[in-house]
Amino acid sequence: MNRTEPQAAPSFTQDAFVTWVRQATPYIHAHRGRTFVIAFGGEALLDSRFPDLVHDIALLHGLGIHLVLVHGARPQIEQRLREQGAELRYVNGLRVTDERALACVKEAAGIVRVEIEALLSLGLANSPMAGVRIPVVSGNFVTARPLGVIDGVDYAHTGLVRRVDQHSLKALLDQGMVVLMPPLGYSPTGEVFNLSAADVARSAAAALGADKLIFLLEGRAVLEGSGLPSNLLTQDIDRLLQSAKLSDELASYLRAGAEACRQGVKRVHLVERCIAGALMRELLTHRGSGTLISAEPYERLRSARIEDIPGILDLLRPLEEHGILIRRTREHVETDVAHFHVLDCDGLVIACAALYPYPAEGMAELACLAVHPDYRGAGRGERLLAYLSELARDQGLRRLFVLTTQTAQWFQERGFTSAGIEALPNDKRALYNTRRNSKVFVKDLCSSPQMP
Known part of the structure; x- marks a missing residue:
């Protein structure tokens, strides 16, 4: 041409x-x-x-x-x-x-x-x-x-x-x-x-x-x-x-x-x-x-590695564009990669989530939970939630919290209850974005069922 x-x-x-x-x-x-x-x-x-x-x-x-x-x-x-x-x-x-x-x-x-x-x-x-x-x-x-x-x-x-x-x-x-x-x-x-x-x-x-x-x-x-x-x-x-x-x-x-x-x-x-x-x-x-x-x-849950970052960013980007997640730069994800965990499907990242512990308050934040559109509806989000809940328990943490603007019902259906920002750890509360006005949900890990 x-x-x-x-x-x-x-x-x-x-x-x-x-x-x-x-x-x-x-x-x-x-x-x-x-x-x-x-x-x-x-x-x-x-x-x-x-x-x-x-x-x-x-x-x-x-x-x-x-x-x-x-x-x-x-x-x-x-x-x-x-x-x-x-x-x-x-x-x-x-x-x-x-x-x-x-x-x-x-x-x-x-x-x-x-x-x-x-x-x-x-x-x-x-x-x-x-x-x-x-x-x-x-x-x-x-x-x-x-x-x-x-x-x-x-x-x-x-x-x-x-x-x-x-x-x-x-x-x-x-x-x-x-x-x-x-x-x-x-x-x-x-x-x-x-x-x-x-x-x-x-x-x-x-x-x-x-x-x-x-x-x-x-x-x-x-x-x-x-x-x-x-x-x-x-x-x-x-x-x-x-x-x-x-x-x-x-x-x-x-x-x-x-x-x-x-x-x-x-x-x-x-x-x-x-x-x-x-x-x-x-x-x-x-x-x-x-x-x-x-x-x-052929699907493995594991800790994220540096080479997983492009796949994680691809999962997060559509949710960020719809305002479901806050925007994270590549540098942000690279810095926090040790907190991320991924579901690996034959070498491809099809789901991810991050766990940020706050040991002083016995809490952990679940963030960046995302599943590729082609793999939704088969319990992979629940699998990640159960996996990270178990990791938090292993670290001696008692409660899991999330900040969300559009997925409140999904977390409520899985045992999370509504809470005020005063329920957040002090360090997290100081970073709370009032303009985003995210809702806070907390789950008691002590009464949660063990991972199958």
Whole structure:
């Protein structure tokens, strides 16, 4: 564009785009140089929207993320079996891969690989892939063993992952390659085994110490009823598998996700593939779009650090602009950072509060309580309040007070009672701003319930 030409006023769409990019920026920085393993079924290739998914994968690669793609090939295998008048036999939910079926597996896996490589090589002008060159490599990275004979049933060429060649994978990823892994494994004796894509993806993620393992689920792999919760711990999955009515496919992904976390993978994401842009929303937005599995809670309450100051200021600024909080400069927050505590969500500050003790009067002030708009309504404010109340008790303080102009009801509903400015500690009373005319609320910590 000629920058001297007059430009139209920004439209809502343009403003929304700029806002989205700004909100995505912390995630872009956090993901750069990380290793993600993304698994999807052969159904994805039959969908006319599959090129959109490839464009998203290309974007992730362009953002500096190391990518391992694990694909399934079930519909392609089943089609070839039908053409031969055969079918893939299942016993006790496990596939039986005879010689005939194995030939179809190898053929289907080869065709799927070529189709994916072709789409990742697309570079047409005026397309999302314009000017993009993505080197893709596949190989015999998986050593497998036969499933064997179970309850008298010989599962033939159906196998399990025995080992993943992590050194070769890491070397290729460090060179900027996208690694493509089919649901096949090989034995030292030269045999080929039909594997579960979920097993391959889990094993690859564990071997690489991947930062994320992402399963793109098909429509049938959905929890009946209201759907999966947005966050699950590994122990939650154990209970869910015992109590909930799950499809075999979803159950297998949940087991693989829980096992991956136990083997050191930091995060596992279950995302519905058919939702447009779901992968991007899961990885680059606050709300996400799927279910996150982790071994430990991904939200942590902790003391604030210097590097948290930009996130704290971002939380406080909208409340300051609406007059809910008094304005604080960066220097003010830097000076007081030791008093702040934050709720950390996967490295991002999503809530904060400050605790200022007045030990001579046995009191403490709760200030700067703020929760990011995308995370409100889930008890995070209450969690911060309970946490800081417990900290005050540990310091031998008996009462907690707040000054507020617009959130009195919220504090009253949580046990605070109205008081006059004479209830404030002497030092705080001397600084009271009569023009702001904040209301004073006090809570007796001695009678407050302990933090759960």
